[in-house]
Each structure stands twice: as C-alpha cells, then as structure tokens.
Amino acid sequence: MRKANIYYYQLPMDSGVVLRQNKLTQREGWIVELMENEQQGLGEIAPLVGFSKETLDEAYAETVSRLQTWIEGGELECHSELPSVAFGLSMAQFELQGLLGKEGMYQVAPLCSGDPDDLFPVLDKMEGEKIAKIKVGLYEPIRDGILVNLFLESIPDLQLRLDANRAWSLDKANQFAKYVSPAYRSRIRYIEEPCKTPHESITFAIESGMAIAWDETLQEAVREPDFSFELLTGAKSIVIKPSLIGHIDLCIDLVQKAQSLGLIAVISSSIESSVGLCQLARFAKQYTPESIPGLDTLQLFKSQLHTAWPGSTLPVAKLADQALIWRQQSD
Ligand SMILES: [Mg+2]
Numbered sequence: 001m002r003k004a005n006i007y008y009y010q011l012p013m014d015s016g017v018v019l020r021q022n023k024l025t026q027r028e029g030w031i032v033e034l035m036e037n038e039q040q041g042l043g044e045i046a047p048l049v050g051f052s053k054e055t056l057d058e059a060y061a062e063t064v065s066r067l068q069t070w071i072e073g074g075e076l077e078c079h080s081e082l083p084s085v086a087f088g089l090s091m092a093q094f095e096l097q098g099l100l101g102k103e104g105m106y107q108v109a110p111l112c113s114g115d116p117d118d119l120f121p122v123l124d125k126m127e128g129e130k131i132a133k134i135k136v137g138l139y140e141p142i143r144d145g146i147l148v149n150l151f152l153e154s155i156p157d158l159q160l161r162l163d164a165n166r167a168w169s170l171d172k173a174n175q176f177a178k179y180v181s182p183a184y185r186s187r188i189r190y191i192e193e194p195c196k197t198p199h200e201s202i203t204f205a206i207e208s209g210m211a212i213a214w215d216e217t218l219q220e221a222v223r224e225p226d227f228s229f230e231l232l233t234g235a236k237s238i239v240i241k242p243s244l245i246g247h248i249d250l251c252i253d254l255v256q257k258a259q260s261l262g263l264i265a266v267i268s269s270s271i272e273s274s275v276g277l278c279q280l281a282r283f284a285k286q287y288t289p290e291s292i293p294g295l296d297t298l299q300l301f302k303s304q305l306h307t308a309w310p311g312s313t314l315p316v317a318k319l320a321d322q323a324l325i326w327r328q329q330s331d
Contacts, residue, residue, distance in 0.1 A: 041096025045088030137167025145179025
C-alpha cells in the first residue's frame with residue numbers, strides 16, 4: 001500500500017535575516033511524506049523567495065499531481081521544471097528506497113560577519129580544516145578587503161570562502177583584491193560569483209590570482225537545453241544548492257563531473273528547515289565527503305522541524321503538529 005502526505009510548515013526566523021533586501025521573518029514550505037512497504041521517505045519542497053522562480057502554490061500544484069499518479073500505481077515522476085519540486089520529490093523517493101546514507105556531515109563552514117573574535121570559539125571546536133564563509137559585496141569593496149585581510153592575519157590556519165553574489169563590477173572586485181595581502185590570497189578557497197557577469201568574474205580570477213566559484217551561474221547553466229559542464233571551467237569550485245538545481249540525479253551528476261575535472265563541489269543550503277538540511281548533510285557525506293558543505297543556515301531559524309540537527313539547541317517542532325494539507329492512500 002502506498003500513502004502520501006503533504007504538510008505545510010511555517011517556521012519563525014531569527015530577527016534580522018535579510019535576503020536580497022527582503023526581510024525574511026518566516027520560512028514556509030511543503031514536506032512530502034511517502035510511505036510504502038513499511039518504509040518512509042521525506043522530501044522538502046520550499047521555494048525560496050527572491051531565489052526560486054516558482055511560487056509555493058505552483059510547487060504545491062505540481063507536487064499533488066505527481067503524488068496522485070503515484071498513489072494510483074504509476075511511477076513517481078520526479079523530474080520537473082520546478083527545481084524545488086524535483087529536489088523534494090526525488091529526495092523523498094531516494095530515502096524511501098533506502099538509498100540515502102544514514103550518516104551525515106554535520107560539520108559546516110560557519111557563516112561569519114564582522115568580528116574575528118566571534119569566530120575564534122567556533123573555529124576552536126572545528127576538527128580538521130578551519131573553513132569559514134563571509135558574505136562580501138554588501139558594503140564598500142575596500143571595507144571587505146580590509147576585513148578579509150584582518151581575518152586571515154589574525155587566524156593563521158583559517159581558510160575562507162567568500163560570496164559576493166555578483167555584487168561587483170570588475171573595477172570594484174579589483175579594489176577589493178588590492179586590500180588583501182598577496183601572501184594571504186591562496187587561503188581564500190574561492191570567491192563565489194565576484195562580478196556581475198561570469199565573463200568579468202573569470203577576468204577577475206585571472207588578474208587577481210584568486211579562485212572563484214559558480215553558484216548562480218551553475219543554476220542558470222543547468223537550465224540551458226544545450227548545457228555542457230565544460231562551459232563552467234574557469235572556476236575552481238561549484239556550489240550546488242539542490243533546491244535551486246533540481247533532481248538529485250542531476251546533483252549527483254554535477255558532483256561527479258566536477259570531481260572528474262578537478263573542481264570541488266560544495267553542497268549548500270537554500271535555507272531549508274532542519275528536515276531538508278539534515279538530508280543535505282547526509283547527501284554531502286555520501287557524495288562530497290572531502291568538502292565541508294555550506295549548510296550553516298539553521299542558526300537563522302528560531303525552531304527546527306521534525307529532524308534535530310546534531311548539537312543544535314533550538315526547539316524541534318513536530319511534523320504531526322504542522323498543517324496536513326493533502327493525504328491519499330492506495331486501496
Ligand atoms: Mg552564493
């Protein structure tokens with residue numbers, strides 16, 4: 001017998017979470033629960049406002065039609081033009097089939113801002129490589145350059161991942177680079193999308209000697225009908241956000257192509273609840289065990305959902321307490 005449920009969740013965010021100029025006071029989304037042969041699989045479908053093209057309602061409509069077919073005995077069609085749906089359904093099926101690894105990679109690159117002193121205690125607890133992430137491009141590039149330099153100067157074994165979200169012109173990116181001592185530049189693992197266009201970002205990488213990573217460019221590239229991974233060379237790393245990329249088979253394919261070309265693939269969150277986030281940690285352990293995932297987003301929430309992230313002290317809301325919006329089972 002097959003059973004499927006769709007829950008609607010709404011979780012309060014920590015005050016002061018701002019995404020692309022929008023204040024995010026709560027996170028909402030759908031949790032799909034599949035059951036068959038005593039097995040269960042969960043999937044989170046949570047388009048992120050300002051990042052996903054699809055709306056919550058569009059994602060819901062598509063999800064219901066796919067689940068209806070599955071309940072009636074058909075295949076669960078997980079491929080979709082809506083990346084959040086493709087990710088959530090394929091992950092639910094992956095878990096249902098027992099394919100998702102049990103162990104997770106719960107060590108993440110801490111997201112930090114401002115003060116190196118805040119970072120010391122966090123880094124102290126990190127085993128192995130000390131990698132942190134800093135958002136740049138929000139203020140003057142000179143300020144970012146000075147800050148990054150300060151971090152690298154005061155913590156000698158620190159490596160940084162920076163993310164500029166395409167904020168800079170080539171000129172501004174070069175201004176930033178000027179303030180980072182050449183001796184420290186190799187400890188910047190990468191800057192995600194430094195410039196407004198991929199072309200400028202590549203020019204910046206060549207001129208500054210700093211490694212870059214694709215995030216938005218990857219999301220756009222995989223939507224192209226004639227997508228070829230080779231077009232993405234020029235960067236040292238790719239950041240894979242499954243909720244924005246789509247089916248986990250596509251994510252696995254990207255990881256494997258990156259690895260075969262010597263690029264590093266980093267699994268990252270799109271601010272999923274702890275349900276999706278813990279699954280991403282398991283996925284990362286399974287497919288990218290060499291690279292610390294970018295999953296330090298639970299701290300943006302006031303509450304977890306259903307699955308507790310190891311070590312987190314946030315309260316855990318029950319799935320059964322969320323609104324059960326749709327349920328069906330086969331005869
Ligand atoms: Mg990014």
